[in-house]
């Protein structure tokens with residue numbers, strides 16, 4: 001059946017390290033969020049998001065995903081509230097996706113997999129001097145996760161899709177100006193939150209995850225555009241950039257809180 005091929009696919013996938021390779025990992029990501037086990041926390045505040053489209057710098061293919069990076073020397077694109085004690089600055093956003101629509105997201109909801117997942121990566125500029133420093137600290141990062149599902153064409157995403165051919169190969173970079181990533185967020189304010197980690201090296205346990213309950217819709221052509229990117233550099237044997245997600249990690253001694261009842 002398909003389920004065992006997923007597990008087998010996870011185990012064999014060359015790209016990701018098994019949990020065994022993270023000594024003492026007690027808060028690794030991604031995880032399966034079991035809706036019924038999540039606990040409504042009435043003290044969770046609404047998440048406040050304020051992005052300045054002029055802080056957008058460029059898109060680049062880093063060989064794992066494509067990242068849109070932001071100028072983060074000032075508090076111009078920030079999030080606060082929700083589960084966060086401080087204000088966090090937007091550093092970059094990127095996606096994880098599958099070779100086919102049957103899988104691709106990192107997190108799952110009651111084992112439901114989505115075709116892709118958006119991650120907006122922010123760092124705690126109140127407590128730390130740089131993103132690099134924050135990556136190593138327990139409260140250093142806050143990542144908003146948004147599921148993508150197959151459906152209607154997404155107007156806001158298309159500007160990004162149109163730029164992808166310019167970063168087809170690893171290490172290619174192209175200027176990208178005036179993009180407001182809040183157009184990629186669902187209007188519903190509901191989210192889950194839990195303490196986790198980065199899902200690619202350095203896999204540091206520095207992330208407060210904020211996973212939006214509602215998915216955004218994108219169409220087949222837009223998902224296919226992600227799949228035409230390459231892991232490989234120009235001149236190398238082409239390897240399509242697909243299945244760039246880490247297998248699910250054990251929940252261990254963690255609680256997932258919800259902002260909604």
Ligand SMILES: Clc1ccc(Cc2nnn[n-]2)cc1
Pocket residue numbers: 119121135143197198199200201202
């Ligand atoms: Cl600095 C950095 C390292 C890895 C990733 C990949 C990732 N980690 N968690 N979600 N995506 C993002 C930023």
Ligand SMILES: [Zn+2]
Pocket residue numbers: 094095096119199
């Ligand atoms: Zn990610």
